[in-house]
Amino acid sequence: MQDLLALIVMLPLAGFAALMFGRRFPRGLVAAVGVGSVGASAAIATIVAWGTSGTFTQPLWRWLSVGAFRVDISLHLDPLSLAFVMVVTWVGFLIHLYSARFMAEGEGYARFFAWMNLFVASMLILVLADNLLLLYLGWEGVGLCSYLLIGFWYKEQANARAAVKAFIVTRVGDAALAVALLLIWTSLGTLDIAAVGAKASAQWASGSGLAIAAALLLLGGAVGKSAQLPLQTWLPDAMAGPTPVSALIHAATMVTAGVYLIARMRAIFELAPIVMTLVAVIGAATLLLAGFSALTQRDIKRVLAYSTMSQVGTMFLALGVGAWSASVYHFVTHAFFKSLLFLAAGVVILRMREEHDMFRMGGLRKKLPLTFWTFLIGALALSALPPTAGFFSKDAILAEVWKRGGAGLWLAGLVGALITSLYTFRMVFLVFFGEAKEEPKQDAGWTMGIPLVILATSSVVAGFFRLPEGGRTEWLLMSASAAASLAGILIAWLIYVRRPEAGFRFGRTKLAAFWLSGWGFDVAYDTLFVRPLAGFARVNRGDFIDAFFRALAALALLDHRAFSGSVTGRVRWYVAGLACGAVVVVAVLVLL
Amino acid sequence: MTAVFYISSVVALVATAMTITRRNPVHALLYFIVSLLAVAVDFFVLGAPFVAAIEVIVYAGAIMVLFVFVIMTLNVSSEAAGEKPAIFARGAWIGPSALAFALLVELAYVIAKSAGAAAGGVSVPPAEVGRALYGPYLIAVELASLLLLAGLVGAYHLGRREVAGK
Amino acid sequence: MVTIPMEHGLIFAGALFALGLAGVLLRRNLLFMLLSIEIMLNAAGVAFVVAGAKWQEADGQVMFFFILAIAAAEVSVGLAILLQMYHRFKTLDTDAVSRMRG
Numbered sequence: 001m002q003d004l005l006a007l008i009v010m011l012p013l014a015g016f017a018a019l020m021f022g023r024r025f026p027r028g029l030v031a032a033v034g035v036g037s038v039g040a041s042a043a044i045a046t047i048v049a050w051g052t053s054g055t056f057t058q059p060l061w062r063w064l065s066v067g068a069f070r071v072d073i074s075l076h077l078d079p080l081s082l083a084f085v086m087v088v089t090w091v092g093f094l095i096h097l098y099s100a101r102f103m104a105e106g107e108g109y110a111r112f113f114a115w116m117n118l119f120v121a122s123m124l125i126l127v128l129a130d131n132l133l134l135l136y137l138g139w140e141g142v143g144l145c146s147y148l149l150i151g152f153w154y155k156e157q158a159n160a161r162a163a164v165k166a167f168i169v170t171r172v173g174d175a176a177l178a179v180a181l182l183l184i185w186t187s188l189g190t191l192d193i194a195a196v197g198a199k200a201s202a203q204w205a206s207g208s209g210l211a212i213a214a215a216l217l218l219l220g221g222a223v224g225k226s227a228q229l230p231l232q233t234w235l236p237d238a239m240a241g242p243t244p245v246s247a248l249i250h251a252a253t254m255v256t257a258g259v260y261l262i263a264r265m266r267a268i269f270e271l272a273p274i275v276m277t278l279v280a281v282i283g284a285a286t287l288l289l290a291g292f293s294a295l296t297q298r299d300i301k302r303v304l305a306y307s308t309m310s311q312v313g314t315m316f317l318a319l320g321v322g323a324w325s326a327s328v329y330h331f332v333t334h335a336f337f338k339s340l341l342f343l344a345a346g347v348v349i350l351r352m353r354e355e356h357d358m359f360r361m362g363g364l365r366k367k368l369p370l371t372f373w374t375f376l377i378g379a380l381a382l383s384a385l386p387p388t389a390g391f392f393s394k395d396a397i398l399a400e401v402w403k404r405g406g407a408g409l410w411l412a413g414l415v416g417a418l419i420t421s422l423y424t425f426r427m428v429f430l431v432f433f434g435e436a437k438e439e440p441k442q443d444a445g446w447t448m449g450i451p452l453v454i455l456a457t458s459s460v461v462a463g464f465f466r467l468p469e470g471g472r473t474e475w476l477l478m479s480a481s482a483a484a485s486l487a488g489i490l491i492a493w494l495i496y497v498r499r500p501e502a503g504f505r506f507g508r509t510k511l512a513a514f515w516l517s518g519w520g521f522d523v524a525y526d527t528l529f530v531r532p533l534a535g536f537a538r539v540n541r542g543d544f545i546d547a548f549f550r551a552l553a554a555l556a557l558l559d560h561r562a563f564s565g566s567v568t569g570r571v572r573w574y575v576a577g578l579a580c581g582a583v584v585v586v587a588v589l590v591l592l
Numbered sequence: 593m594t595a596v597f598y599i600s601s602v603v604a605l606v607a608t609a610m611t612i613t614r615r616n617p618v619h620a621l622l623y624f625i626v627s628l629l630a631v632a633v634d635f636f637v638l639g640a641p642f643v644a645a646i647e648v649i650v651y652a653g654a655i656m657v658l659f660v661f662v663i664m665t666l667n668v669s670s671e672a673a674g675e676k677p678a679i680f681a682r683g684a685w686i687g688p689s690a691l692a693f694a695l696l697v698e699l700a701y702v703i704a705k706s707a708g709a710a711a712g713g714v715s716v717p718p719a720e721v722g723r724a725l726y727g728p729y730l731i732a733v734e735l736a737s738l739l740l741l742a743g744l745v746g747a748y749h750l751g752r753r754e755v756a757g758k
Numbered sequence: 759m760v761t762i763p764m765e766h767g768l769i770f771a772g773a774l775f776a777l778g779l780a781g782v783l784l785r786r787n788l789l790f791m792l793l794s795i796e797i798m799l800n801a802a803g804v805a806f807v808v809a810g811a812k813w814q815e816a817d818g819q820v821m822f823f824f825i826l827a828i829a830a831a832e833v834s835v836g837l838a839i840l841l842q843m844y845h846r847f848k849t850l851d852t853d854a855v856s857r858m859r860g
Binding site: 567568569570571572575576579 | 779782783786791852853855856857858859
């Protein structure tokens with residue numbers, strides 16, 4: 001049973017390979033291949049999970065062998081990667097199923113599924129990798145797919161720009177990760193994850209310079225991929241991609257790759273307590289920053305994007321205090337309810353004819369009942385209200401933070417919870433309550449409805465697998481977080497249902513504009529990095545290397561003119577040329 | 593008899609020179625036939641009676657008849673054929689002539705350097721040529737036949753009146 | 759049968775060839791150009807026959823035979839092109855037909 005492990009990766013990869021040539025395939029076939037490959041992968045993942053206890057490594061073949069540097073293509077399954085594999089395949093399958101209908105109109109159907117399949121394969125390689133180099137392959141693979149899918153509608157300039165922005169900003173983190181790999185290889189002599197952990201613990205003292213450097217560099221990679229401070233600016237723009245892409249890549253799976261990386265390399269992070277604290281602080285800061293930004297967004301997808309940043313920040317907070325399993329648990333529940341919210345938002349956007357602005361929606365509760373109820377469940381889970389899964393996972397994190405991280409971080413988490421439920425229900429009230437402003441078309445059909453229902457069920461049920469322990473402190477903490485969530489909902493109700501004009505007034509203040517722009521990070525980066533670099537590039541445009549190549553081009557053009565001038569179309573000139581050649585050749589014979 | 597070779601050679605060269613300078617194609621053709629006949633005499637004198645006969649029959653006969661047919665088909669006067677009243681624009685003949693002359697001088701020089709061998713004297717009869725053709729050169733003969741077939745097909749295709757694209 | 763110095767025969771062939779070349783270069787009429795090409799081919803044949811007579815072998819004549827075959831094929835295709843050109847452009851001036859220029 002365990003030997004099927006490789007198939008989990010291979011099937012989406014095969015789907016990608018087939019769909020690369022799928023431009024002329026009928027749509028039904030494209031959907032069957034695209035959805036089927038991920039579905040089969042999910043089924044096999046379940047079978048493997050059933051038959052596996054503990055860890056299992058499946059070596060496939062040797063990838064590189066240069067001197068002492070040997071890297072295998074080898075898959076490693078343990079509880080951590082199993083959690084990620086199950087989420088990636090099953091949530092991925094549901095989103096693919098949803099996309100089969102959602103993407104049905106418009107061109108690039110086969111292209112979409114090819115890249116989605118490639119993404120699933122890359123993500124699976126990332127989480128199943130047995131060594132860091134293979135992990136890096138998956139890491140870059142998901143980055144590439146993210147870039148391709150954000151710019152899926154590449155004919156719009158803004159989408160292409162968003163894709164490039166996401167690629168470049170995450171690249172900053174990727175470069176840090178690459179340096180981390182080199183550092184680990186040169187100082188520990190191996191890239192095998194298990195061996196790295198063992199050797200690091202044996203060779204590096206806690207708090208030693210090398211350990212801190214390695215952990216910092218790994219954190220850099222994680223921060224870039226997971227859109228945490230200070231590399232968070234790409235995620236809101238990444239919403240330019242199709243909604244299923246946002247759900248799969250920019251909510252459920254890829255942005256949590258940073259969480260996976262830190263959890264996977266915990267041996268190194270545990271040797272660098274300072275960096276652990278930094279992880280927690282970054283998480284808490286992102287959690288609050290993104291939460292406040294989400295409060296002011298008008299675009300429903302940007303609210304969800306900021307919410308994703310905020311939730312991943314929560315996971316980082318948990319990682320930072322050493323609550324590894326709580327963090328992964330929150331990843332699982334978050335994958336369910338956030339992809340549910342995205343998919344439901346996708347239905348709303350689709351049925352409202354590509355309307356993203358929440359202030360132009362309203363009263364959709366009656367028109368889109370299925371979407372409303374599933375969205376509501378997702379919103380409750382995001383707001384961490386009992387008894388949804390979001391409540392249990394967030395409560396687990398907050399309890400751990402209280403125990404190990406201190407009151408300051410805990411308070412940040414609590415405020416974050418309040419803001420989360422505030423912006424979530426601001427969204428719910430604006431979209432589904434109030435008076436109807438535009439008539440939607442019909443509700444989600446069954447291909448889009450089934451994933452919504454399954455994800456909504458999961459968002460509730462997933463919480464019962466890991467019930468919190470009892471105890472006086474635990475109950476108090478639980479009540480506090482539940483109260484915070486309820487308070488957030490209440491405030492949202494007071495503002496956006498009872499007194500909508502107050503919400504409008506707030507939206508026009510300077511503070512709101514500041515939050516809307518994502519705390520001015522974009523402007524700051526633009527003036528700090530982009531403009532100077534672009535200016536430098538403009539100045540440096542005509543440097544000597546360029547001049548050399550331009551001269552080469554000019555020379556080629558000159559040759560072209562000369563030779564095309566010699567092609568006169570007059571046969572006699574050609575004969576004369578031949579005769580001249582003959583004269584010269586014979587002359588050479590004579591003279592030699 | 594040696595004199596025959598030189599006389600006919602001079603005749604051939606003069607006739608050729610006349611060929612390329614005539615304005616009327618029929619005149620040029622007639623001069624060319626004279627040149628070919630003179631060359632045939634040279635062949636005979638050099639002891640190659642088979643090619644001498646072939647030169648007269650095939651070259652001066654068959655191939656030149658083709659030219660005659662074409663001239664008759666077109667029925668073009670020299671003006672209509674695009675030749676201006678002056679065959680050579682003033683000065684335009686100098687360059688090509690100099691080029692051809694340079695080539696000739698070079699050839700003559702190269703040939704003269706290896707002077708000393710005598711040619712002719714013994715007749716190589718047609719029977720021997722035939723044995724050579726159908727012995728060691730058999731494949732070349734077959735290739736030549738293939739070439740002629742290709743020429744035939746090509747001429748048929750190109751010579752059709754209804755042109756593709758019209 | 760007479761013997762003559764081989765170089766005389768070869769120079770004769772070279773002179774014929776040079777005349778043919780001059781003809782191709784000088785004349786603009788396609789008919790004359792074809793004729794001049796025939797002269798050049800014939801000159802090459804003369805050189806072969808002279809060389810064959812020097813060695814007193816049949817090979818020179820055999821080569822002349824092949825040159826004849828080539829001349830026949832070439833002239834048939836060339837004349838077909840000439841006819842076609844005349845039908846299309848009503849001229850035999852090769853300089854007038856220079857649309858295939860760069």
